[in-house]
Each structure stands twice: as structure tokens, then as C-alpha cells.
């Protein structure tokens with residue numbers, strides 16, 4: 001959910017930025033001849049943020065029932081039929097209780113043994129979810145849902161979380177009642193230096209860095225003192241295997257002992273598991289991407305090893321539909337080749 005907050009802020013500021021530029025900088029003509037004043041329609045297209053006080057929330061409504069249909073159609077392929085997710089995506093619902101709805105604090109957040117943190121455990125303003133889904137989901141077709149559709153899928157997620165009943169209709173009024181029972185509504189802290197306003201406004205929070213700029217005999221080079229101590233290095237296994245397995249960010253490879261697994265030699269099926277392929281591909285069924293049995297059928301008897309190896313590495317779309325496969329550039333070239341040969345040979349699990 002941090003990501004969601006961040007992107008909300010970024011886009012929010014972008015919207016405000018446009019408004020400011022158009023009113024102030026451009027009006028006084030500091031940049032004569034560069035650009036032009038954004039039109040109200042352009043500003044409106046960017047200015048879609050829905051705030052915790054519901055400013056920006058569009059009028060509309062959607063039922064749990066309609067939400068279920070939409071969910072199964074447009075969301076379940078990635079997030080699971082019950083938003084329980086698959087190996088790639090973190091679960092959206094779960095971990096909250098009726099008791100949390102009374103206190104406004106999710107008790108499981110304090111349990112170290114509780115596995116994972118779902119969206120509904122973390123989110124403290126329902127407007128943030130409305131905003132996020134409207135601007136960013138479905139991932140492969142953002143902003144394709146109507147405002148009513150967003151109300152409907154959100155109603156369905158609230159129903160899956162046991163926050164609203166089966167016959168509930170979420171709209172721009174009932175969403176305010178939902179906020180009053182949202183499990184983690186009191187769980188957000190603003191008591192830190194990053195919270196806008198507080199630091200310079202009423203001085204409630206302080207910066208957490210206190211150094212004074214060095215003026216003489218200063219060090220020429222700074223070496224970072226904090227490194228991962230040896231005992232911690234392996235204490236949580238190989239972190240690189242516990243993160244999302246595609247895209248630009250991947251966890252640091254820790255857990256030195258795990259290299260042994262590679263030396264011993266994994267089966268191609270285990271390699272596919274470790275490389276994160278099976279979150280999107282079943283060996284015998286479509287998940288997000290085609291089932292490996294379908295891939296084998298399609299290319300039977302054709303010489304496509306090099307072509308498909310390159311495609312997996314670079315990612316791509318269009319052969320099996322409009323959902324893209326992200327680049328699998330983090331997987332070693334040799335491993336991709338091994339995987340593609342295994343797929344073309346029928347993707348046996350043993």
C-alpha cells in the first residue's frame with residue numbers, strides 16, 4: 001500500500017503543479033514563448049485524486065453483486081477469485097476481524113508470526129482504495145473502469161473482507177459509513193517528519209537527522225558504516241527469492257547456503273518455481289499467461305527455441321492476448337533456455 005500512497009501523492013502533486021504553473025508562472029510570463037497555459041480540461045483529466053476527506057470523490061454507486069461479476073472478469077486472473085492472490089501477487093483481503101472494526105486498529109499487524117500483510121490490514125482510508133483502483137487497475141488496462149464499476153469492485157472487496165453484507169450498495173454516501181468501520185482506520189501515524197505541514201507548521205514532529213554541516217577538516221570520502229552483519233545475512237533465507245520475481249526491483253541475494261541448491265542442480269520444474277514463472281503460467285492451465293501445455297501444443301515440431309528464449313527475456317504481448325509478459329531479464333540466459341526447452345518438451349513436473 002505504500003506504493004499506492006506514493007503514487008497518489010505524486011499524481012496529486014502533479015495535478016497541483018499544473019494548476020500552479022498555469023496560474024502563477026505562466027501568467028507572469030517568466031517563460032515567455034515556452035509552452036502554454038494548461039486548459040481547464042487538461043487539468044481536470046489529471047486532477048482525479050480522491051482524498052481521505054472524500055474531496056474529489058465522484059458521484060456514483062455499485063453493488064457487491066455487480067462487483068463480483070466485474071471482479072471475476074477483470075481482476076481475478078491476477079488477484080485470485082477470492083482476492084487471495086497467487087504466488088506473484090500479495091493478497092488483498094484477509095487478516096482483519098470484527099474486533100478490528102470496533103477499535104480501528106488491526107491487531108494482527110502487531111503479531112510477528114502473522115503471515116503477510118494484506119491491503120485491508122493496512123489501508124486506513126477507503127478513499128485511497130477507490131482512488132487507486134480507479135487510476136491504476138486493472139493493471140493491464142488502467143482507467144478502463146467507469147466510476148460506477150470502481151464502486152462495484154470495491155464493494156465486492158469490502159464484502160470479501162466481511163466489512164459489508166452481500167446486499168450492500170457502495171456509493172458516494174455509504175462510503176462514508178464504511179470509513180467509520182474500516183479495520184485499520186486509526187492505524188495510520190502522522191507523527192513523523194515526512195508528514196506534510198507538521199514539520200514546519202505547528203512543530204509537532206522533528207526531522208530524524210540532527211547533524212550540522214561540516215565546515216573544516218571534513219572527511220573527503222564517506223564509507224557507509226552500516227552493512228548487514230554476518231549473523232543476519234542468512235537468517236531469513238534468500239531474500240531475492242521472497243520478492244516479486246519480475247520487474248526492475250528484486251531482493252538482494254542473501255542466504256549464502258542457498259547457492260548449494262544451484263550446485264546440486266534443480267529440476268526444470270523447480271527452476272520454473274524459483275524463477276517465478278509459475279505465478280503466471282500453470283503447467284496444464286492458463287493463469288495470467290498461457291498454460292505451458294498450450295505453448296507446447298502451439299509450437300510442436302517447430303524450431304522456436306531461440307525465438308521464445310529471446311521473447312521471455314525481453315517480455316512481450318500479442319501472441320496469447322493483450323496481457324503482456326514482463327521482461328524476465330533477471331533470470332539467467334542459460335536458465336531461460338533450459339526453461340523454454342522444458343516447456344516445449346511438455347513441461348513435466350517431475
Ligand code: HEC
Pocket residue numbers: 001002003004071074075076077078079089092118119129132133137138139140145153288323
Ligand atoms: C494483469 C494483472 C492484474 C490485474 C488484471 C489486476 N491487477 Fe490489481 N494489481 C496488480 C499488481 C501487479 C499490483 C501491484 C502494483 C504495484 O505494486 O505497483 C496490483 C495492486 C492492486 C491493489 C493494491 C494492493 C496494495 O495493497 O497495494 C488493488 C486494490 C488492486 N490491485 C485491485 C485490482 C482490481 C479491483 C482489479 C480489477 C478491476 C485488478 N486489481 C486487476 C495486478 C493486476
Ligand code: HEC
Pocket residue numbers: 088246275276277278279280281288289290295308311312316317318319320321322323324325326328331336339340343
Ligand atoms: C507476470 C506474469 C508472467 C510471468 C512472471 C512469466 N510470464 Fe510467460 N507469459 C505471460 C503472458 C501474459 C504471456 C503471453 C504473451 C503474449 O501473448 O505474447 C506469456 C507467454 C510466455 C511464453 C510463450 C511466448 C509466445 O510468444 O508464444 C513462454 C514460452 C513463456 N511465457 C515462458 C515464461 C517463462 C520461462 C517465465 C519465467 C522465467 C515466464 N514466462 C514468466 C506472463 C508471464
